[in-house]
Amino acid sequence: MAVRAPVSASGRLLEGFRKWYYNAAGFNKLGLMRDDTLYENDDVKAALKRLPENAYNERLFRIKRALDLSMKQQILPEEQWVKYEEDKKYLEPYLKEVIRERLEREEWDKK
């Protein structure tokens, strides 16, 4: 998730806490990335429609695998857990764009 390594002590501390929190959340043990767990409101649904096909298919696979594991009360082997450093916010650019467009539309409609 980190783009560049933090240089200050407080930055390293914060990064350490973020990494701990990421692992404590537990979705990585089901093979999910953070953006897979976003609640599908209207904005997220619109952003999902803009995903490239391969990214969407990979997302579907991860979700299907997580649902299956959850139903069986299991988690993945540790070597298959998604690492904090490997997690990609693949949906974030599209989501930001959708939200920006919605806000612009709402602002326009107010006039």
Add this chain to the structure above:
Amino acid sequence: INNSYHWPTKPIRHLCLMKLWISTTHLLSFLQTITGIFLAMHYSPDISLAFSSVVHITRDVQYGWLIRNMHANGASLFFMCIYLHIGRGIYYGSYLYKETWNTGITLLLLTMATAFVGYVLPWGQMSFWGATVITNLLSAIPYVGDTLVQWIWGGFSVDNATLTRFFTFHFLLPFTIMGLTMMHLLFLHETGSNNPTGLNSNTDKIPFHPYFSYKDLLGLILNTSLPTDPSHYSSLTYCETPTTLHQPTLYPPHHMLNQNDTSYSPMQSYDQSQTNQEEYSLYNSPFSYYFKYLPYMHQNNEQPQFRPLTQILFWSLIANLLVLNMNRSATSCKIHSSSSDQYPLFFYFSKFYQSLYLLQVHSKT
């Protein structure tokens, strides 16, 4: 997550499986209706006859003791299932289905109202004073409070008019609940059920049989075995009507103020010690405020079950409610002098949970 310490053993995991509680609730609702109808065949809603009619049901009617105790204990089991159902909804973020959630809150309030008016019907000491205290809460409303209370009473105190109309409401409200339950399910079927991961499962549905048919069968077996267990019918169980006093006195006997009743808010220990009812009304509002506005407090896209701090907050809320519940029957009315109650009450009333939850749901991490 499902393999964390919250799921220690396989049998407990299976017992905690989500739909078990609501299928049990549905069956209990049916059981309550049937036992209630049979009780209504022998009950008399008149202050001179009510108590003795309940005694008659218990002693003379064939299996009347069983029907009466199933109805009384079934109500408590009903509420336990509902609280588990609500707890599941909070933990897994099911409140995001707003229409389903709001109809559910209405159902909870109607169920509590039904239980309250039903508790009055045996016309024992707890029935009378419970009715007096709770209806008097409405006197807190400015200007019209006293008039409203007397209108509900049908007189200047809880008396025969009150008993007869409470019997009417107790008979009518369950059918209203049934209708609203249909609406609750209708809204749920618009979106489909949630699941422990909170993910959209439309691509991965499973057939009703054998998964849910066997799960519902387990609920049926538990639901028919638990209410008929005679070990629940001792004198220390729920909603016990005192047999020594037939007519309500002018003042509540001191020892009667510690009876056990699980159908209401865990704040009942606090209720019973309250002399200032306006204070009670004000303090009880965080409870309903929290439930009612929970969907609207959730402003980000993340699932609550994947946030460790939210999980800690949820379980500390449950622990707080359990501590308050345990303290209800264990202590005397001097609740303010007991530090074992003051700290849980402080956390409950201080909007501690709401503010922390707000921090969580508004977090950008």
